[in-house]
Amino acid sequence: MKTMKWLLRREFWEHKGAMLWAPAVAAVAMLVLMFLSLAFALSKGLFDGHLIVNGKEKVMHFSVADLLSQGGGVAEMVANGYMAASAPLFIMLAAVVFFYCLGALHDERRDRSILFWKSLPVSDNETVLSKVITAAIVAPLITIAIAVFMSVLMVLLAALLCAFHGVNMIGPLLSQPAFYLTPLQIIGLLPVYVLWALPTIGWLLLVSSWAKSKVFLWAVGAPILAIVMLKWVDYLLGVGLDLQWFTQNVIARGLFGLVPGVWLPMEQVNPHAMVGAQRTVAMSAVFTQSWMTLAAPSVWVGAVIGGAMIYGAARLRRWKDEG
Amino acid sequence: MSAVISARGLSKHYGKSVAVDNVSFDIPAGKIVGLIGPNGSGKTTTLKAALGLIPFEGELTVLGMDPRTQRDALMQDVCFIADVAILPRWLRVADAIDFVAGVHPRFDRVKAERYLAATKLQPSMKVKAMSKGMVVQLHLALVMAIDAKLLVLDEPTLGLDILYRKQFYQNLLEDYFDEQKTIVITTHQVEEVEHILTDLMFIREGKIVLSASMDEVGERYTEVMVGADHLAAANALKPIDQRTVFGKSVMLFDGVPRIQLATLGEIRNPSVADLFVATMKGSYA
Numbered sequence: 001m002k003t004m005k006w007l008l009r010r011e012f013w014e015h016k017g018a019m020l021w022a023p024a025v026a027a028v029a030m031l032v033l034m035f036l037s038l039a040f041a042l043s044k045g046l047f048d049g050h051l052i053v054n055g056k057e058k059v060m061h062f063s064v065a066d067l068l069s070q071g072g073g074v075a076e077m078v079a080n081g082y083m084a085a086s087a088p089l090f091i092m093l094a095a096v097v098f099f100y101c102l103g104a105l106h107d108e109r110r111d112r113s114i115l116f117w118k119s120l121p122v123s124d125n126e127t128v129l130s131k132v133i134t135a136a137i138v139a140p141l142i143t144i145a146i147a148v149f150m151s152v153l154m155v156l157l158a159a160l161l162c163a164f165h166g167v168n169m170i171g172p173l174l175s176q177p178a179f180y181l182t183p184l185q186i187i188g189l190l191p192v193y194v195l196w197a198l199p200t201i202g203w204l205l206l207v208s209s210w211a212k213s214k215v216f217l218w219a220v221g222a223p224i225l226a227i228v229m230l231k232w233v234d235y236l237l238g239v240g241l242d243l244q245w246f247t248q249n250v251i252a253r254g255l256f257g258l259v260p261g262v263w264l265p266m267e268q269v270n271p272h273a274m275v276g277a278q279r280t281v282a283m284s285a286v287f288t289q290s291w292m293t294l295a296a297p298s299v300w301v302g303a304v305i306g307g308a309m310i311y312g313a314a315r316l317r318r319w320k321d322e323g
Numbered sequence: 324m325s326a327v328i329s330a331r332g333l334s335k336h337y338g339k340s341v342a343v344d345n346v347s348f349d350i351p352a353g354k355i356v357g358l359i360g361p362n363g364s365g366k367t368t369t370l371k372a373a374l375g376l377i378p379f380e381g382e383l384t385v386l387g388m389d390p391r392t393q394r395d396a397l398m399q400d401v402c403f404i405a406d407v408a409i410l411p412r413w414l415r416v417a418d419a420i421d422f423v424a425g426v427h428p429r430f431d432r433v434k435a436e437r438y439l440a441a442t443k444l445q446p447s448m449k450v451k452a453m454s455k456g457m458v459v460q461l462h463l464a465l466v467m468a469i470d471a472k473l474l475v476l477d478e479p480t481l482g483l484d485i486l487y488r489k490q491f492y493q494n495l496l497e498d499y500f501d502e503q504k505t506i507v508i509t510t511h512q513v514e515e516v517e518h519i520l521t522d523l524m525f526i527r528e529g530k531i532v533l534s535a536s537m538d539e540v541g542e543r544y545t546e547v548m549v550g551a552d553h554l555a556a557a558n559a560l561k562p563i564d565q566r567t568v569f570g571k572s573v574m575l576f577d578g579v580p581r582i583q584l585a586t587l588g589e590i591r592n593p594s595v596a597d598l599f600v601a602t603m604k605g606s607y608a
Contacts, residue, residue, distance in 0.1 A: 113409060113410060321371075
């Protein structure tokens with residue numbers, strides 16, 4: 001346990017820039033951008049609609065107050081959807097972890113520091129496991145923390161700006177249970193994320209521990225080449241291979257598993273199942289539907305295959321002769 | 324368990340070429356063994372096999388364990404510096420110490436910090452900001468602070484200047500080494516290690532051509548500064564090597580009694596370097 005703690009810390013030291021500073025800086029940039037544009041818009045009254053009907057301009061004032069007068073609608077909508085503001089951070093997470101996995105077992109071989117790590121009493125299984133945990137749990141948790149912090153700040157800032165313009169959003173917003181539940185539900189989705197990410201993490205780590213160089217080319221090129229070759233075989237022999245199935249269930253799971261929420265299109269979850277009473281996305285429905293994807297066997301098959309590839313990566317690290 | 328490393332019929336092939344060829348040897352505890360051979364002679368391969376880094380054929384036990392199957396347990400008691408190993412560029416001095424202290428039960432933090440205090444390294448320094456010599460200094464400080472039963476050093480002082488090299492070997496002898504420990508060391512700078520070695524192993528083309536204690540080497544090999552008038556007599560005793568210094572022939576004899584040689588001229592113990600050159604003649608031919 002103590003060794004694992006230090007191994008995780010080691011990974012964090014090495015990748016602090018990509019895992020902590022990059023999302024933190026992006027979050028601050030998004031906050032500043034949002035604040036400035038919202039403040040600018042409100043001061044210019046840009047939220048009033050200008051409508052030109054038959055050449056006559058009509059100014060429509062639909063202020064936030066009007067919207068709020070429709071009941072808790074807007075507050076509910078915001079409370080359910082405010083985390084969507086952090087979507088760029090989660091896309092970033094997928095990219096960061098993708099390249100983290102590609103480098104995880106390759107960089108140490110390239111710079112020969114693997115021989116230093118291997119001179120310490122740390123097994124290859126422990127080392128590889130620490131990298132899996134970093135990719136699947138540590139990095140997502142950091143991003144979630146930053147995303148929640150940023151989203152809450154953004155909503156409160158927006159509400160504050162509205163308050164200066166005579167509309168009190170803060171009260172109705174804070175009284176929405178969804179406002180507090182949304183971050184918890186996102187953390188609650190982590191186990192789903194891990195299971196869906198395992199095939200990709202496994203594939204990337206395997207390539208990372210095997211390829212001598214050009215890990216990205218191997219990791220992405222080999223699957224694409226496989227599709228092309230299967231297409232040829234299919235065309236030449238006319239055996240009627242289900243290439244769409246292969247692409248969706250093997251290639252896509254192996255390459256896109258790190259994208260948060262990828263399970264929704266993968267399992268073809270009906271978008272209508274996640275729409276709440278206000279015709280907006282209901283976070284609790286997303287949560288339930290996400291967990292329900294685990295009922296299908298495919299995700300488990302993928303996770304087992306991912307686990308096998310991770311084991312393979314550890315074996316390669318144990319025996320590959322680094323000269 | 325008398326032997327720290329014990330090899331019986333150890334072989335390693337890379338494709339068709341043989342790196343280590345059916346080698347057998349024992350290294351007892353409490354020795355400092357110099358494993359010396361030309362480039363590509365199989366010394367690094369032998370060490371890698373002993374450290375469980377590569378598969379091999381034959382029998383090899385290290386501290387009574389099989390390095391292939393018991394590597395994780397073995398590394399509790401073994402430490403090594405591989406010739407090509409370097410520390411990762413992002414590592415800070417303080418983090419390196421914390422990490423090794425965290426994962427190694429036999430690491431003595433105070434010792435490591437004491438070694439580092441004798442260098443210009445600062446705790447906040449990253450490896451990428453260090454000179455090559457400083458990286459080695461950090462690596463050595465970390466490894467020397469580990470109380471391992473077996474320490475394997477493959478070209479440990481590569482890139483260090485002579486001041487630090489001397490200091491390192493002095494530390495190794497005075498501060499690190501004791502009769503419970505065993506050190507296996509390979510280096511091209513033979514002159515610098517010969518006075519600290521207790522045993523010598525020459526390896527050539529995957530075979531061990533000489534394995535003896537330094538005392539035995541001293542008894543077996545004699546260097547004689549032969550005067551011109553004794554040349555014929557000296558040649559009759561079949562010197563294994565011969566060179567000329569200031570017009571005098573310096574000959575190296577294997578197993579000829581010293582009393583007999585003393586009549587030919589001035590005798591002395593050959594240096595390991597001279598012995599090495601004589602033994603390895605024609606290695607690159």
